[in-house]
Amino acid sequence: MSASTQMPNTSAKILIAEDSATQAQRLRYILEQQGYQVGVAANGRLALEMAREFAPALVISDVVMPEMDGYELSRQIKGNPDLSDIPIILVTTLSDPQDVIRGLECRADNFILKPYDEHYLLSRVQFVLINREMRRTQEGGMGVEIYFNGERHLITADRLQILNLLLSTYEAAIQRNKELKRSQDELQVLNARLEVANKELESFSYSVSHDLRAPLRHIEGYVAMLVEDAKDKFSSEAQRYVTVISDASRQMGDLIDDLLAFSRTGRAEMRESRVDLHALAHEAIGDLEMATRGRNIGWTIPSLPTVIGDRAMLKQALANLLGNAVKYTRPCDPAQIKMGCAGEENGRIIVFVRDNGVGFDMEYAGKLFGVFQRLHRADEFEGTGIGLANVQRIIARHGGRVWAEAAPGAGATFYFTLKPSRSKT
Amino acid sequence: MNLLKRILLVEDDPMDAEMTLKALAAHHLANEVLHLRDGAEALDFFYRRGAFKDRPNGNPAVVLLDLKMPKVDGLGVLRQIKDDPDLKTIPVVVMTSSREDRDLQAAYQLGVNAYVVKPVKFPEFVDAVKQVGVFWAVLNEPPPGSVSRGDWPRE
Numbered sequence: 001m002s003a004s005t006q007m008p009n010t011s012a013k014i015l016i017a018e019d020s021a022t023q024a025q026r027l028r029y030i031l032e033q034q035g036y037q038v039g040v041a042a043n044g045r046l047a048l049e050m051a052r053e054f055a056p057a058l059v060i061s062d063v064v065m066p067e068m069d070g071y072e073l074s075r076q077i078k079g080n081p082d083l084s085d086i087p088i089i090l091v092t093t094l095s096d097p098q099d100v101i102r103g104l105e106c107r108a109d110n111f112i113l114k115p116y117d118e119h120y121l122l123s124r125v126q127f128v129l130i131n132r133e134m135r136r137t138q139e140g141g142m143g144v145e146i147y148f149n150g151e152r153h154l155i156t157a158d159r160l161q162i163l164n165l166l167l168s169t170y171e172a173a174i175q176r177n178k179e180l181k182r183s184q185d186e187l188q189v190l191n192a193r194l195e196v197a198n199k200e201l202e203s204f205s206y207s208v209s210h211d212l213r214a215p216l217r218h219i220e221g222y223v224a225m226l227v228e229d230a231k232d233k234f235s236s237e238a239q240r241y242v243t244v245i246s247d248a249s250r251q252m253g254d255l256i257d258d259l260l261a262f263s264r265t266g267r268a269e270m271r272e273s274r275v276d277l278h279a280l281a282h283e284a285i286g287d288l289e290m291a292t293r294g295r296n297i298g299w300t301i302p303s304l305p306t307v308i309g310d311r312a313m314l315k316q317a318l319a320n321l322l323g324n325a326v327k328y329t330r331p332c333d334p335a336q337i338k339m340g341c342a343g344e345e346n347g348r349i350i351v352f353v354r355d356n357g358v359g360f361d362m363e364y365a366g367k368l369f370g371v372f373q374r375l376h377r378a379d380e381f382e383g384t385g386i387g388l389a390n391v392q393r394i395i396a397r398h399g400g401r402v403w404a405e406a407a408p409g410a411g412a413t414f415y416f417t418l419k420p421s422r423s424k425t
Numbered sequence: 426m427n428l429l430k431r432i433l434l435v436e437d438d439p440m441d442a443e444m445t446l447k448a449l450a451a452h453h454l455a456n457e458v459l460h461l462r463d464g465a466e467a468l469d470f471f472y473r474r475g476a477f478k479d480r481p482n483g484n485p486a487v488v489l490l491d492l493k494m495p496k497v498d499g500l501g502v503l504r505q506i507k508d509d510p511d512l513k514t515i516p517v518v519v520m521t522s523s524r525e526d527r528d529l530q531a532a533y534q535l536g537v538n539a540y541v542v543k544p545v546k547f548p549e550f551v552d553a554v555k556q557v558g559v560f561w562a563v564l565n566e567p568p569p570g571s572v573s574r575g576d577w578p579r580e
Contacts, residue, residue, distance in 0.1 A: 211522075213522045213543075214438065214441070214522050216545050217441070217444075217522070217543060217545045217547075217550065218440045220545060220546055220550075221440070221444040221547045221550060222440070223547070225444075225447065250546065253545045
C-alpha cells in the first residue's frame with residue numbers, strides 16, 4: 001500500500017461484529033488506542049441494527065457468528081442503499097480458497113487474518129478508510145460469472161472491491177508465509193543446538209567409557225595380584241575386606257556399562273524392520289543361559305506377533321525384562337515366566353512378561369522406571385537400577401508405553417505396546 | 426638390552442603395562458616382550474631413530490598397541506606403520522579401554538589386524554592377554570623378516 005497524502009480521520013467510527021467477548025475487547029482496545037470510536041455488536045443481526053444508528057465509517061466483522069454470519073451481514077449492508085457505501089472488512093482464517101469467492105460474492109471490501117497482527121490490522125483499516133472516498137464515485141458494475149470448484153458464482157462486486165479483496169488475500173498469504181519462514185528458521189536454530197548437545201553427550205559417554213574404566217581395571221587387577229601374592233598372610237577379616245573391595249569395583253563396572261548402554265539407546269539411530277518377537281524372546285532367553293543355569297524355570301512363550309521396530313533395541317528391552325523375571329523369581333522353585341499378548345491399545349499390540357517371583361508394592365510403581373531407582377535392597381537382589389529405565393526409553397522411542405502390575409510375593413507383570421506389522425509374510 | 430623381541434608392547438600407563446606383563450609372564454611369554462611407553466618411542470623404534478639407531482634387524486611378530494597415549498597416539502602409530510611398505514605387514518593388535526565405534530572404525534580402516542577391548546575384570550584381562558600373546562607370538566606364522574623363536578637365547 002502506498003502512503004496516501006491524505007490521512008484518514010482518526011476519530012472515525014468503527015463497528016465491530018464479533019461474538020467472542022475477548023476478541024471484541026482486544027480489537028476495541030487496539031482501535032481505541034489509535035483514536036477511533038468503537039461500537040461492538042455480538043452478532044450479525046445486532047450489527048445490522050447498530051449500523052443504522054451508529055453510522056460507522058467501517059465495519060469489521062468476524063465470519064462465524066450466531067444468528068447472522070459475516071458474509072450475510074456484508075450482503076445485507078451492501079444491499080441496503082443507506083448502508084451500501086460502508087466498507088466491510090471480514091475477519092477470517094482464510095483456510096479455504098472458497099472463502100475468497102464467498103467474500104467476492106457478498107461484496108466485502110477486504111479480508112483480515114485471524115489471529116490478528118496488530119500492525120497489519122491497523123494499516124488495513126487505514127487503507128480501507130482512505131479508499132472509501134474513491135469507492136463513492138464508482139457504481140456497482142455488471143455481474144461477472146465465474147466457475148470455481150465445480151460451482152457457478154455470480155460476482156457483482158465492483159472492480160475496486162475485487163482488487164482490494166484480492167490484494168488483501170495475497171497480502172494475507174504473504175504474511176502467513178513470513179510466519180512460516182520464521183518458524184522454520186527457529187526450528188533450524190533449535191536443531192543446531194540439539195546437534196551440539198548430542199555431540200557433547202557423545203564425548204561425555206566416550207570419556208566415561210574410557211577414562212572411568214581404566215582406574216577400575218587397575219583396582220581389580222592389583223587386588224587380584226595382591227591376593228595372589230599375599231593370600232597366606234591375610235587374616236580372615238583382611239580377606240573379607242579384599243572381597244568387599246572386589247565386589248564394589250565389580251559393581252562400579254556394571255554401573256558404567258549399564259549407563260553407557262542407556263546413553264547409547266538414547267542417541268543411537270533406530271533401524272526399523274519387521275521383528276519376530278517370538279524368535280527374539282528365545283534369543284534373549286538363550287543369552288540368559290548363565291543366569292538360568294541350575295535353576296528350575298518353566299518358560300511359556302506362545303507365538304507372538306511380528307512388530308515393527310529396531311531389532312537390537314527390542315532385544316535389549318526383552319533381555320532386561322526377561323532377565324529381571326529370572327532374577328526376581330530366584331526364591332521360587334519352580335519359577336514360572338510367561339509372555340503373551342493382552343489385546344490392543346490405539347492400534348498397537350500389548351505384549352507382557354509375567355513372572356511368579358517376589359513382585360513389588362504397587363505403591364512404589366511410580367519409581368519403577370526411574371534411573372537408579374530400585375524397589376529392593378542390594379543385599380536382597382543385586383542390580384543397578386537402570387534396566388527398566390532402559391526398557392522405558394527403548395519402548396518410548398518406538399512410540400509405545402510400558403507399565404507394570406504386581407503384588408508383594410505374588411509376582412509381577414510388565415506390559416509394553418508396539419506397532420504390529422500387518423502385512424502378510 | 427636385547428631388542429629382538431617377538432612382542433612389542435606400546436603402553437603409556439605403567440599399571441596397565443605391569444598387569445599385561447604379569448599376565449604374559451603367567452604364560453611364559455614375559456621374556457618375549459619389549460615395552461615402549463608412547464607412540465613417539467614406538468616410531469623411533471621402527472624407524473631406527475634416537476635410542477634405537479643401532480638396533481638389529483628384525484621386526485616384532487606382533488605389536489600390542491594402546492590407543493590413548495601422549496605425544497603420538499595409537500592411531501597415529503598405526504597409520505604410519507600401515508602406510509609404510511616395509512612395516513605394513515607387521516601384525517598389530519590394538520588393546521584399549523575404548524569400545525567406541527569411532528575408534529573401531531578408524532582402526533580397522535587403517536588396517537589393524539585385531540582389536541581387543543581391555544576387560545575390566547582381572548581374570549578376563551589375564552585370559553585376553555594370554556590368548557592374544559599366545560596366538561600372535563606362538564601359534565601365528567609371522568611375516569618374513571620377523572624375529573623368530575630361534576633368534577634369542579632362552580633364559
